[in-house]
Amino acid sequence: MFREQISDQYLQHIIDASRRKSFDPYKEIDWSVPFDYSYFYMPQDMVSLYGTKLWDQMTREQRVKLSMHEACSALATTIWFENQLSFKLMDYLINVSPLDPHFYWMQIEVADECRHSMMFGEAIKRCGVPWYEPRLSSLIAFFSKYLTSRVAMMLSTLAAEDVTGYLNSRTAQDPECHPVMRELSKIHMIEEARHRGYAHQFLKQNWPRIGKFRRSMAQRYGLLATRIIIWQLVHPDIYKNLGLPAETLEIAKNNPHRVRIRREMSKELVDFLTEIDVVDEKVAPKWRAAGLMG
Numbered sequence: 184m185f186r187e188q189i190s191d192q193y194l195q196h197i198i199d200a201s202r203r204k205s206f207d208p209y210k211e212i213d214w215s216v217p218f219d220y221s222y223f224y225m226p227q228d229m230v231s232l233y234g235t236k237l238w239d240q241m242t243r244e245q246r247v248k249l250s251m252h253e254a255c256s257a258l259a260t261t262i263w264f265e266n267q268l269s270f271k272l273m274d275y276l277i278n279v280s281p282l283d284p285h286f287y288w289m290q291i292e293v294a295d296e297c298r299h300s301m302m303f304g305e306a307i308k309r310c311g312v313p314w315y316e317p318r319l320s321s322l323i324a325f326f327s328k329y330l331t332s333r334v335a336m337m338l339s340t341l342a343a344e345d346v347t348g349y350l351n352s353r354t355a356q357d358p359e360c361h362p363v364m365r366e367l368s369k370i371h372m373i374e375e376a377r378h379r380g381y382a383h384q385f386l387k388q389n390w391p392r393i394g395k396f397r398r399s400m401a402q403r404y405g406l407l408a409t410r411i412i413i414w415q416l417v418h419p420d421i422y423k424n425l426g427l428p429a430e431t432l433e434i435a436k437n438n439p440h441r442v443r444i445r446r447e448m449s450k451e452l453v454d455f456l457t458e459i460d461v462v463d464e465k466v467a468p469k470w471r472a473a474g475l476m477g
């Protein structure tokens with residue numbers, strides 16, 4: 184059976200880093216700032232209607248409301264993904280000795296994700312918006328829970344971390360964004376940097392070691408997972424809930440500005456996957472066709 188390798192020194196390095204720097208969102212974030220319409224909830228140019236005629240006709244308050252709902256939909260997607268990852272990690276943990284550094288790393292990663300999901304849930308609650316439950320949630324989760332290999336799971340984890348990482352870093356830097364959203368994004372970025380480091384290390388060490396069949400399955404899954412994550416970010420019910428015209432979904436779908444944002448969201452991921460040859464000449468055209476690669 185394939186046994187993955189990851190250097191113990193690297194694991195110890197990220198374990199030590201997380202002991203030095205982990206955040207309790209209930210203590211670190213000032214939750215008293217009102218969740219009203221004075222700030223945007225994500226960068227304006229990342230809102231799905233930005234750049235369209237409809238956007239130009241909207242008032243500032245309408246735009247802010249839309250940004251609030253879309254930010255909360257992205258948070259709900261992140262929670263959904265974090266839960267699936269934690270499920271997988273706990274499942275692996277059943278067979279890991281507490282004498283193995285992997286044991287500590289996985290416990291840390293699950294603990295981080297628990298705090299993140301609570302922090303995101305708190306923000307959704309305070310915004311007073313509905314829960315935008317990811318579409319086909321149970322079906323997709325069943326697939327990721329029971330039918331994916333460790334390498335494939337690591338690829339989709341990295342995809343989710345990189346895509347949401349782009350949104351986090353843009354939000355953290357944007358003075359127009361709500362202070363809680365900026366703080367929450369900063370915490371997530373710092374803690375996720377270790378998770379991404381782990382996924383990078385794991386893939387670098389193990390990708391060259393896996394067989395042809397697993398490799399081609401994982402390549403397919405990596406692209407599919409990235410498409411699913413991006414597709415889930417903006418729930419279509421948002422437009423209906425905000426009383427926007429019936430054709431809004433179509434307008435958002437055909438918004439040329441979204442093409443650029445989608446590519447920017449997946450850039451870091453695609454660069455890394457190209458570097459380690461997960462995205463090779465054979466699969467690159469599929470990434471391009473999906474609008475995820477330049």
Ligand SMILES: [Fe+2]
Binds near residue numbers: 295299
């Ligand atoms: Fe997270």
Ligand SMILES: [Fe+2]
Binds near residue numbers: 296344375378
């Ligand atoms: Fe993570």
